[in-house]
Amino acid sequence: MSTIPLQQAGTETPWRMPSRGVVAMASLITAESAIFTIFVVAYLYYLGHDIVGPTPREVLELPIFGTVCLLSSSFFIWLAEHAIEHAKMKAFALWWSVTILLGLIFLADTGAEWYKLIVRDHLTIRTNLFGTTFYSLVGLHASHVILGLFMMLVTIAFALTGKLLPVHAERVKVLALYWHFVDAVWVVVFTVVYIIGR
């Protein structure tokens, strides 16, 4: 069976397309942003509509320490990206581990906050609108942190066993993009929940 020739002779200009990983991650981030927007809108919409307490002002404390850890992890993951691009695998493993550690500290901080809210302040997801919207929004973010940490742990496992090579820099970058997004969302959540909402 013959087909029609489709080759143009003598065109040797390079044909470059954007990285599909980056494009896909940008799309995923757009989708996730839409999801977070809906939860943020619900949080703001219900601010002050509670029929029973406790209210945010009564129970919420600023999670400064965790926030600093999470936001600074963006810097360390950037260092790790830089390291793998220059094939410095030891440095990569170091900065990548620091990022994971900071993420874990953030998660522990959130855990401690929730423990205090649930045990001491008797605020659960069923208590009132504040409880429902707060745990949903912060929990949605925390679940993204957990997902990111899981993927970063897999990466570090590969790195430590020598399976991760400098040619994988592109993929690491895509994962780092996700982590930057998780950090950026925290800025929004922090502003909405702990500054506007209090």
Added chain:
Amino acid sequence: MTAAGALNSCAAWAASPSTSTFSTASTPAREVNDLSFFVLAISAAIFIGVSALLVYALFRYRARPGESMEPPQVFGSVQIELAWTIIPILIIVMLFLGTARVLFSVQDAPKPATALDVTVVGHQFWWEFRYPQFNVVTANELHVPLSSPAAPRPTFLKLTSADVMHSFWVPQLAGKTDLLPNRVNEMWIDPLRTGLYVGQCAQFCGMQHAKMLLRVYVDTPEQFQQWIAQQQKTQIEIPGVTQPAAFESKQNSTANQRPPAQLKPASLSSIVPDSITSRDGQLVFEKQACINCHTVAGTVANGRYGPDLTHLMSRDTLAAGAMPNTPENLKAWISDPTTFKPGSLMPAMRLTDRQNAQITAYLLTLK
């Protein structure tokens, strides 16, 4: 119902009473109707113009047998694109201005001091109407006064819901407005002709959404006053009445528009045996769970979950318009509501036939 039938000038094929949005009897509906003809005219013009071009092109440029050459290839034209961008914009400006005029004049109409207030509460699957100015509560059949240009007396409705979303729609009087829990919406009507106007819930609200019917009686001011006065009376503990009074004498402000009561006392005895007194019925009614949900003003029955029954016999229909209010239907309904409205929240109380007859006898006295 003949008066309402006369209104169907626009929808002649529709049996009375009409639910046509074109057969208007109130200012909000009328203004929307005028707007709708304006929009319909523009739409029809666009449709005829564009489809004429399409039909012409399809006919003129059809492939003819024997031609093998490709037609000349044309890729576009900026001027033409601009033309068919700008012309629709002009049409939209026109439509929007026409809409905005009606929108603001209906939605933001000021409330005159003479206005009647009614609070409408939607329930699964019936309507509660409260007249705060008169301390009257009724269900499913709304009575409002005529609002003539000489003596305007519009009715302003405050709409809310006790459970899920509903929507109040009587097409001849106004567009619909939703009833939401936790929220009060407003709408108004100023009926310009007396008669019966029907409609129904227009927002899906559960299993019996289809049988959440709505009846609005527009009375002359005098009839309305009479009706209010009647509704304001409370029921007292009635000394034993052996036989429900004759139904033909059902005195009502709009009696001339009602069908004659369909039951003759003769057939009544098959439903409520002569040995049964309404007094017994009241005792049964008040000892059963009935009073947890229903109110009969003046008695111990003060439930709020179901329709107010104080003047049940002044209504033409039962169960939100599901059936005519006849003793036979009433007894069948009490025995098992699911035969008429499966999914109705009124449970079958599993009483004996005698008890059902007793309750029926009692309810038949609530005029």
Added chain:
Amino acid sequence: MDIPSVPVPGQVGAVIDRTPPQAARGTYLEVVHSWVVTVDHKKLGILYIVYALIFLVVAGIEAILIRIQLFVPHNTFVSAATFNRLFTMHGTTMVFLVGMPILFGFGNYLVPLMIGARDMAFPRLNAFSFWISAFAGILLYYSFIGGVGLAGTGSAPDVGWFAYAPLTERAFSPGHTIDYWAVSLLASGIGSIGTAINIIATVFCMRCKGMTLLRMPLLPWLYATVSFLVIVAVSPLTAAQAMLMIDRYLGGHFFDTQAGGSAILWAHFFWIFGHPEVYVLVLPAFAFANEIIPVFARKAIFGYAAMVAASVGIAFISLSVWAHHMFTIGMTSFGNAFFTLSTMLVSIPTGIKIFNWLATIWGGKIRFETPMLFSIAFLFQFLVAGLTGIMLSISAWNWQLHNSYFVVAHFHYVLVGAIVFMIFAALYYWYPKMTGRMLDERLGKWHFWLMVIGFHLTFDVMHIPGMLGMPRQIYTYEPDRGWTLLNQIVSVGGFIQGIAVLIFVYNLVHSYFRGETAGADPWDAWTLEWSIPSPPPAYNFAVDPEVASRRPLWDIKHPEDPDSAFE
């Protein structure tokens, strides 16, 4: 996969197709296995389409049952409970299990072929998205036999496809009806978002040499736009479903009006998804029209750049019109005015599209084969759907028309008159590419004319009971309202459409075995998918193609007058 496509040295400019000789047929188990484990975009595309066609028949049966019930007032053909399940499932099925999958199916099949790619950007994600969507559909339909079983129609959802709160809360919907609905929509939403991301990455990263964005055929352009809409519009639905599940499983109060929650918030969240969803469904229909109409009019699409701009414009405007579904919910007059205007604005890019199609036909040499017949019917029907859409955007008039059968007629004009008609056109047009065989033209004409007659009997007439006050979603109606005769005409039209679809299904099956062999390019078309054999080999292109214009095959067929000279 099978044979590496090596260009023959010294023969640049000539492609030798190395279609492998037909491999021996495997056992049935091997065939099934190959379809289950496939990551080939063409096989997944066909799986999507077949899956959607099966559900199209299921949803059609539901529609027929609905129409039988409404044939006479106070009918007892089905119970109130069953009827509510039927229309809920019909709507949910048509949108989530027919519309989305079939459009993604065509996208999967055609986008890589049209941009000269080997496969989608993420083949395994593609397979995952399909199978999770398939799971969602099966879960949703399991609800019919879950719970109390078939006799009571089980736990099928019964709250309408937009499932307004608080009817969906535990207090008003005990049992598992809403759980089935929420979980399966969540799953299908994840599948849709996965496919959308895949299509975007494919369109932006996998184009063959020479195919700049403005040399892409319009179909990949529109699919990229649709995928963008899916990403920003389906995600809110996913979020709202998560909230609903938090309410139902964890005792949250998002839509719990007894604890201060809001019914309006759900309506907003749902329609932020729900309105763009209409464009998610209709833009692929436009995409098919953009490919089919030029080929059968024998002219290039008129105003390519305007078509791209109009599509992207529709996508953006559609994100700001959602509350036109809520004119009666009690917004301020300013809010009503805003959404009236924004909704009307959609008609401008839409109008541009209709006029461009008209201009494409103008001066052409139109061949009236079945794909073109469906496309022509689409043009008329979409024009009417657009006009009734303008009527509904008139917020004051909308107070009367909202939730009436007028609305039902309007959106069926869009969903059937435009989308389903274009899906039929697309199937007639690309079926030869997918199977190597033509669909039968005679049966196609029968299908077309019965469909047109049935469609107009049903949906033209259906506008009238709406204007006469008949609300949607009612399982029965009163005999004295004057709706009876109209409903009977509507039902008869529905039955005729049912017959038309049966003819089509017969045609699909019959032609698969007995149809005329198609060859690579049966329609004398211009885009890349027609340059390779039908059905295409697993590797698509033996040699990576290279293009110099929007219509590479035109350039080759008309070397004296190539498009590349004008672009």
